[in-house]
Every structure is written in C-alpha cells, then in structure tokens.
Amino acid sequence: MKKLIFLSLAILLFVSINVSAQDFPFSNLELVGELSYNTYDGFYRDKSTSSYDEYDIGSGFGVRAGGQYWFHEDLALETGLDIANSSGDKSRLFGPYGFLVHKPVNYLSIKGGFAYYYLDFINEASYGHSLGYLYGGNYHYNLNKNIDITLSTYYRSSLIDMKKKFANDIDASLNMSGFSFSGGVTYHF
8 A cells, every 4th residue: 555655645746746727738648548348367386285287267247447648649558447356356456556648650559668556355364465567459440520439459467475364374476477468448538
C-alpha cells in the first residue's frame, strides 16, 4: 500500500511541477476505459521444496481504467488501475499501472509498462503482491471527434509472492502471467 501511495504522489508531483492548473492543455488528455477477458498461465511454486505444480486459476473478466497525457504528437504516458478476476479459484488481481504509449499511425497504439499487482483470494486467507509488466497494443476506431472505440491485446507478466493474512508461513509464488483481451472507449477532451 505504501508503494501505491508513493506512486500516486510521484505522478501528482510530476504533473503539478510541469503544468500549472491554469495552463493545463486538456486537449492533450484522454480518458481510457476497457472491459477485459483475462487468461492465466497458472503454476504454483513452493520455494521450500523448489517444486512446480499446475494450479487451475481459470480465466475471468476485468476492467482497466486510466488517463493518458500526450506530451508529443505520437508519445503519451498512461496511468490507471488494472483489475482482473479469475473464475477458477475466485481470485482478484489488481493494481496501478503506468504505460509509455506510442502511436505510429492514428488507428494503432503500442503500449508497454509496469504494474504493481496485488492478489487476493476471495475464499481463502491468502494474498500476495509483486511488480509485473504489461505490453501490447490497441486498435482505435474513431466514432466521432471525442470518442474512439478500442480493441486491445496485452500480455501480463506477474509472479506473485504469496502470504497468509494472519501468519507469514507460506513460502511460495503463483504465476499470474497471461493474456488480456479487451474492448473499450477512449474519450478525447
């Protein structure tokens, strides 16, 4: 949680130093929202025995929401929240992310960046967190002057160090890497 607060404050400080509220170019700002379908590789590693086991995580739906600031005509920074649920073990993977976005042509964006993921099992007393990364791209269809419809594909890489909620007696990691397929809307100011 401390890292999430630090990341949020760092982004806020960066924006406030470089752009005052009166001079903020809202035309460079975009809001992004997507609904996603997520798959997971799903293996469990017991660090005490160095053994790997398959783990049925299942796939599930999620949501990604954020904002983009275009500091160059084809480069932007995007930050937001990524939430991915799974059906197999009733877990929720969520966390803040930051992307560097490159738009080589008007209808295509290539993205890559980092996320700090938290994993929470809904029916168990286990949780975990880890730094991961996302990379992928979007196809944009311009609906009107302010709205684009987007289709996206991402690959998420995240190996979560597991813990117990009431005792730190688990020494294991869970692979939550996998693909995310999504569709959504981008709003241009």
